[in-house]
Amino acid sequence: MQQLIKWIDFSVIGDDRGSLVALEANKNIPFDIKRVYYLFGMQSDLPRGFHAHKELIQVAVCVSGSCDILMDNGKDKGVVKLNSPSQGLVIDVMQWHEMSNFSDDCVLMVIASDLYDESDYIRNYDDFLREVNANV
Template sequence: MIPQIIQLPKIVDPRGNLSFFESPKQLPFEIARTYWIYDVPGGETRGSHAFKEQQEFIVALSGSFDIVLHDGTQEIKFPLNRSYYGLYVPKMYWRKLENFSTNALALIVSDRHFDDQDYIRDFEEFKQFRNGQ
């Protein structure tokens, strides 16, 4: 699979809009873990790693940030700034989150529980692993 923006349902209401996702209706995997990133100081980058097996779906619930993905040969940037769409990130993509706006809130759901052995934290090692497959 390839990374892709997934547009979520948006129920418009004068009292406030509502969006949601359900697996496997909107997501290509069953959710095993949910976490969020917030209070990121200006100029900081989060992530900077890849997963051997884990898949993720990332939504900017509030504010904005960019997700930069690298497949071992090329890089692509996805700006997230709406709470009714998110980015599906398959396994084996180097990812980093950057350019956080004030009060940005990143929601991440994944198909696996935390496993430190699933992480690749060195970019050169990632490129060798990815291009050797």
């Protein structure tokens, strides 16, 4: 079973003018980048996510503000706070995740290993547990 929480610390280049983080496929992002999307304008009391992916790998970066992400591999669970644009959270295959507690200024960017494919989603938690346990 994969590690529950995997962080990527990005190198920050900066001076008096500000800071810069470069994200590069197969360097500090551990896959070919096929899709990037971001969420903003979320309400703190309306969680999102509630799914896992069969094959997709993602890296979530809170480029502004903060949010919490529940990570669940079917055996272990943990909640992490994303609040730094210089750190990414790897959301691996078969990891149930739920995002919540969004700050008003939260902008959550997600870098994905493939294009959107609805058939890759597992949206029912009981189905997720069955599939995880079938592969043990």
